[in-house]
Amino acid sequence: MQQPEERDEVEMLSLMLLIRRFEERASQQYQAQKIGGFCHLYIGQEAVVVGAIAAIRPDDYVITAYRDHAHALARGTSANACMAELFGKATGCSRGLGGSMHYFDKERHMYGGHAIVGAHVPLACGLAFACKYREEDRVTLCFFGDGAINQGAFHEALNLAALYKLPVIFICENNLYAMGTSVERSTALKEIVDRAEGYDIPGVIADGMNFRDVRDKLAAVVKSIREDPHPAFVEVRTYRYRGHSMSDPASYRTKEQLEKYRMDDPITRLRAQLTREGKLTHEQFDELDKKAKQAALASVKFAEESPEPPIEELYNYTYAP
Numbered sequence: 001m002q003q004p005e006e007r008d009e010v011e012m013l014s015l016m017l018l019i020r021r022f023e024e025r026a027s028q029q030y031q032a033q034k035i036g037g038f039c040h041l042y043i044g045q046e047a048v049v050v051g052a053i054a055a056i057r058p059d060d061y062v063i064t065a066y067r068d069h070a071h072a073l074a075r076g077t078s079a080n081a082c083m084a085e086l087f088g089k090a091t092g093c094s095r096g097l098g099g100s101m102h103y104f105d106k107e108r109h110m111y112g113g114h115a116i117v118g119a120h121v122p123l124a125c126g127l128a129f130a131c132k133y134r135e136e137d138r139v140t141l142c143f144f145g146d147g148a149i150n151q152g153a154f155h156e157a158l159n160l161a162a163l164y165k166l167p168v169i170f171i172c173e174n175n176l177y178a179m180g181t182s183v184e185r186s187t188a189l190k191e192i193v194d195r196a197e198g199y200d201i202p203g204v205i206a207d208g209m210n211f212r213d214v215r216d217k218l219a220a221v222v223k224s225i226r227e228d229p230h231p232a233f234v235e236v237r238t239y240r241y242r243g244h245s246m247s248d249p250a251s252y253r254t255k256e257q258l259e260k261y262r263m264d265d266p267i268t269r270l271r272a273q274l275t276r277e278g279k280l281t282h283e284q285f286d287e288l289d290k291k292a293k294q295a296a297l298a299s300v301k302f303a304e305e306s307p308e309p310p311i312e313e314l315y316n317y318t319y320a321p
Contacts (some may be wrong), residue, residue, distance in 0.1 A: 007054040011281055011289070012211060013270050016046040017292035019070045020267060022079055025296040026069065026086055026100075030246045034304075035086045038115075039100045042070040044241035047266035048173050049074045051206075051214025052141055052236075055222050061109045061127045063120050064143035066101035067173075068113040071143060075110040077103070083299035089306035096309040096315065118144065119149030125157045128168035132229060137224050140168040147178025149195055150187060161231035162199040169221055170196070170233045173208065179244045180252045196233030208238025209266045212273070238266075251277070 023041045030039045035259035042049075045067075053062070053074040064071045072082055077093050085092030086100055094104045094113070103113035111127065114120035124142030131138040148154050149172060161168050172193075178186050189195060196203035202224075206217040214236060239261040244248035252301045 007215075008097070009211075009274060010284070012050050012054055012215075013267070013274065013285075014288045014292065015019055015074060015281070016050050016211070016270065017268050017289050018079065018295055019046045019050070019073050020122040020301065021289075021292040021296040022073060022082065023069060026083070027242070027246065028197045029083075029086065029300060029303075034239065035100070036088065037099050037101070038066070039086070039246045040067040040244065041242045041246070042067055044261065044266070045173060045175060045208065045238045046070060047211040047214055047270070048171075048208045048236050048238050049196070051211045052143075052171060052218050054211075054215045055218035056139060056141060058110065060138050060201065061111060061124075061131070061140040063111045063122060063124050063127060063140065065117065065145060065148065066113065066115045067145070068101065068103045072103040072110055072113075075105060075108045077105045077108060079295050080302040081105075081301040083296075083303040084306045087306070088308070089303055089308040090309040091302070095313070097313070108112075118146070118148035118153045121148065121151075121154050121157040122160075124168050124170070125161050126168055128161065128231075129164060131167055132164070137226060138167065139222050140166075141171060142168055143171045143173055144174060145178060146174040146176070146187065146192060147181075148172075148255075149192060150178075158196070158199045158201060158231070158233075162201050165230050165252055167225045167229040168231050169225070170201075170231065171303065172233070173236045174235055174237050175208075175240045177240075177244065177252070180248065180250075182252070191235075193233060193235040199231075201231050201233050203233040203235065206234055206236045208236040209261070209264045209269060211266060211270045214286075247272035258315070 006126050023043050029035050049070045081093040085094050088096045090096050094102050101115040124140050128140040174192055176183055193203040204217050207213040271285055
C-alpha cells in the first residue's frame, strides 16, 4: 500500500502558482472566445485544494463540483490536458467532451467535475462505500461550495455516510457566496460546520487562505479515518477573487471586502512564511512564478494546436458499454 508523501512546501507553493497562472490564462482565452460554455475560476482559493491534496496519498479519491480546474491540476493532471479540455479538444482530460465543468482523470483518481449543485456528494459516498466494501485503506475527499449544503442530495449523503461509517471527508469550500447570494442570506445556520453535528459527524473549521492550516487540519482528519473509518466534515473558509463564473461581474461585493481578502492572498502568505524561515529566496520565488507562467502559456499553445474530437464520437460515453 502506498504511504502518504511528505510534500515539500516549496513544491506546494509552485503548484499554487501554476493554478493561479493557469486560471489567469483561462480567463484570457475565455474572453478571446476560445473557450465556450461556462467557466468558473479558482483564483484566491488555491490553498484549499493544494492543502487538502498534500494531506492524502495518490491512491485516495477526489471528487468535486464544477469549479474543478485546480483540483485536476493539484491531482497531477497536466496543464496541457486541462487547457485542451477547456478548448474542447481531443487531447483534453475528458477528450474534449466535458469542458470546464467536467474534468475527469481516472488514472489519478480524480472523478469529476460535476455541474449539478450538490449532485456529486452522493457519488462521493459511493466511492467511499466501494473502498470500504473492498476493504481498501483509502479516503475520499468530496469538495463542494457553500451553496450545496442546502440541497437535498447533500443531506441524504451525509445521513448515509454516518449510518455506514464511510471513509469520506466532506469539504465545504465556503467562499461566502453561492453564485451571487451571500451565505448569510442563503443559510439559516451561522456556522456551516454545525450541519455535520445533525448527522453525528465530526466537524472542523480550517483557514482556507492558509495552506498549512488546511494541510494540518486535513492530515489529522485523514489519520483518524484511516485508524477507524468514519465520515468527517471540514468547513474551509476561503474567498474567490473573481465572480462566480466568467459571466459574473461580482457587483454584489464591496471593494473593501475584496481588498481585505486580497491582502490575505494564500500565495503571498505561504511565500512570506517560507521566506521568513529561510526556505525560499525572492529569486527562487520569481523562478517558480516564471515556470508557472511558461507552463500556462505552453498549455494554450498545446490546446490551440490539438485536434478537434472526431464527430463520430459525439454520442459516445453517454451510456456505459
